[in-house]
Amino acid sequence: MLDIRLVRESPDVIRRDLAKRNAPEKAKLLDDVIRWDADWRKALAEADRLRRRRNEITRDIADAKKAGKSTEKLRKEAATLPKEIDALDAKTDELAEKVRGGLLRLPNLLHESVPVGKDxxxxxxxxxxxxxxxxxxxxxxxxxxxxxxxxxxxxxxxxxxxxxxxxxxxxxxxxxxxxxxxxxxxxxxxxxxxxxxxxxxxxxxxxxxxxxxxxxxxxxxxxxxxxxxxxxxxxxxxxxxxxxxxxxxxxxxxxxxxxxxxxxxxxxxxxxxxxxxxxxxxxxxxxxxxxxxxxxxxxxxxxxxxxxxxxxxxxxxxxxxxxxxxxxxxxxxxxxxxxxxxxxxxxxxxxxxxxxxxxxxxxxxxxxxxxxxxxxxxxxxxxxxxxxxxxxxxxxxxxxxxxxxxxxxxxxxxxxxxxxxxxxxxxxx
RNA sequence: GCGGGGAUCGCCUAGCCUGGUAGGGCGCCGGGUUGCUAACCCGGUGCGCUCUGCGCUCGGGGGUUCAAAUCCCCCUCCCCGCGCCA
Incomplete structure (x- = not known):
């Protein structure tokens, strides 16, 4: 499996390799992986933001209880979060699986001394x-x-x-x-x-x-x-x-x-x-x-x-x-x-x-x-x-x-x- | 196959009954101190991200809850004993 960081940072290195292998379908897969990974990171950041808010509320509720204050308002906000988080989790899970599946199908980088040939x-x-x-x-x-x-x-x-x-x-x-x-x-x-x-x-x-x-x-x-x-x-x-x-x-x-x-x-x-x-x-x-x-x-x-x-x-x-x-x-x-x-x-x-x-x-x-x-x-x-x-x-x-x-x-x-x-x-x- | 016990951040372990930031020891890394490579002190020591910050992580999955290592359900694996057996 290739390093996802290599895919992000140096896709051209991988592309050159795939060209040597004469593997256009893998080059297309590489483009897909790059896109899925970008989408994954975006969805993950959004999900993390919601989780952060949820954690803040949870802490606030604990503090409010200790101080003997009402937690009604906080509970109401918290109740809306799980559904949104679940939806984003489903998305990130699916994308992460696609990325991993893609990485597993991309071949290793070749050593420069490997001769180019068809079979x-x-x-x-x-x-x-x-x-x-x-x-x-x-x-x-x-x-x-x-x-x-x-x-x-x-x-x-x-x-x-x-x-x-x-x-x-x-x-x-x-x-x-x-x-x-x-x-x-x-x-x-x-x-x-x-x-x-x-x-x-x-x-x-x-x-x-x-x-x-x-x-x-x-x-x-x-x-x-x-x-x-x-x-x-x-x-x-x-x-x-x-x-x-x-x-x-x-x-x-x-x-x-x-x-x-x-x-x-x-x-x-x-x-x-x-x-x-x-x-x-x-x-x-x-x-x-x-x-x-x-x-x-x-x-x-x-x-x-x-x-x-x-x-x-x-x-x-x-x-x-x-x-x-x-x-x-x-x-x-x-x-x-x-x-x-x-x-x-x-x-x-x-x-x-x-x-x-x-x-x-x-x-x-x-x-x-x-x-x-x-x-x-x-x-x-x-x-x-x-x-x-x-x-x-x-x-x-x-x-x-x-x-x-x-x-x-x-x-x-x-x-x-x-x-x-x-x-x-x-x-x- | 039957019965019992387990799985916590590299290793060991606390926490679970009674839900509210996963604590300690060992090892390792960095720094301090010291006559010294000892002892001692401080910090670090899993993964991810858009990385001054945040999120995730207690074998796996589901449920309850504002909140789960902790409560409930299902599963997997490991260990011990019994049975069977080369």
Whole structure:
């Protein structure tokens, strides 16, 4: 959420930004917000004036009673006030809600380095690492490979839960856990605090961390309860300090969340529709940081570096793109996607998304920092994937696939799998 | 699920019965005093506005009243005990 004071004082800064995003409907919304806010302030001042008069009368009545004088005249005047105040309150409430609703729909201010572009085809590559492996055999789709190795059962998962779910089996479960354990240990070594968050959140907390439309399209609701399954551990970590003042001495707070996550909308899959490139349920290690505003751009690079380091350690080629204005979404001021190499798709595909949300999330969550009794400020928040399995698993399965149908285990994961260096079909052990 | 107890300006707490400017302690900030970074004294320490001023704020909503933290009704959340339970 943007600062209403910025909207009042520097609307042109916001307008320039919206032009970069090619978002004329938001520019119109901005004009509406400015008007609603002006009307709100006017109505509020009028209501306050009436309240002041009411308070004066109330005090006068108390004094008159003490002095034993008549209060008749004062009571008469007081009786007319509540109706007028109620009418103005209804107006101010309505306008305040419109202003807040408008602010929630206005996107964050972009960092100057965000490239202008219409969609993900115009993201700008800023780094590339590793050489895609060339193989002289046909790679199997990961779902065929897994079913041949009996490492996953999509059909039975579909039977009991529907499309978008899978039974991981045998060594694939261990590979999943190894990826998560490796990534979590890496994060802890970087000084991050491991977090295992609640997997469900109440609506009021959730409203602080997602767009309102996400309730309908992305999130699972628990029937009969005010609870939603988390779509990423970014959400419970972001909401952790909702309505609190963080002691500034505690900043930065760097968290590494481990959770399963649940998403209703899994969209199109491109090549290899069957499989777990996009799932209703998957696991992830997520980086999340609360920091001082002046430190957030350094942290943004650090989170990106962590993501790159993890994929380099796995020896999976990747590139990094600076996500353009048409693809960046509303919350981030700047976003890097790290795209792993998927040889079967012959393409780089997103495996990590790394955002600096500046003060946009914190303002909405009412998470402040400072000293009690002193200056307060909104901390900046950042989030980035460290390792999302499903996609991380697919990346390993495609990049480490051998012609005999076995899959090599990346060196850094072997300690987490009891030294095992290859995954084969049962019977080959 | 049943019973009980709670929610007050960062934290702790008074006020509620008996309606009339929400008081104190801790912490923090600023100033004073002091041989001293201790103790002590003074002021400040939630949000909003058209900001010398005013308004709002006692978990949320409604009601009674000139006036509600206080009285009445509804709701939410938290804690304790019992029950169920991995």
């Amino acid at each position: 993900d085809t115009e993201n700008v590559e800023v780094a590339r690492w590793g050489t895609p492996r060339r193989v002289d055999f046909e790679l199997k789709s990961h779902s065929d490979l897994l079913e041949a190795l009996r490492l996953a059962d999509f059909d039975r998962a579909r039977k009991i839960a529907g499309a978008g779910f899978v039974y991981l089996l045998g060594d694939l479960v261990r590979l999943d856990q190894a990826l998560l354990a490796f990534a979590l240990n890496y994060m802890v070594k970087q000084g991050f605090t491991a977090v295992f968050p609640p997997f469900m959140m109440r609506r009021d907390a959730y409203e602080g961390v997602v767009d309102l439309g996400d309730f309908e399209t992305v999130m699972y609701k628990i029937d009969g309860e005010d609870l939603f399954l988390i779509a990423t551990s970014e959400h419970p970590m972001g909401a952790m300090y909702m309505d609190e003042i963080i002691d500034e001495a505690d900043l930065p707070i760097a968290l590494a969340g481990l959770s399963t996550q649940f998403r209703r909308e899994i969209g199109g899959h491109g090549v290899d529709t069957k499989g777990f490139f996009r799932m209703h349920q998957f696991n992830k290690i997520e980086q999340f940081v609360f920091c001082r505003p002046e430190d957030s751009w350094t942290w943004h690079e650090k989170l990106r570096a962590n993501g790159e380091a993890i994929y380099r350690a796995l020896e999976i080629p990747y590139r990094v793109v600076n996500v353009c204005t048409g693809d960046i979404g509303t919350v981030a001021a700047k976003k890097y996607d790290i795209e792993g190499w998927f040889p079967r798709q012959n393409a780089y595909r997103e495996v990590i998304s790394c955002s600096n949300c500046t003060d946009y999330q914190a303002r909405r969550l009412n998470t402040r920092a400072g000293k009690v009794g002193g200056e307060k400020f909104f901390p900046h928040t950042l989030n980035s994937t460290a390792m999302a399995t499903s996609r991380g698993l697919v990346a390993v399965l495609e990049n480490y696939q051998e012609s005999d149908g076995s899959v090599g285990v990346p060196k850094v994961l072997r300690p987490y799998m009891g030294g095992q260096d290859v995954i084969r079909a049962p019977g080959h052990h």
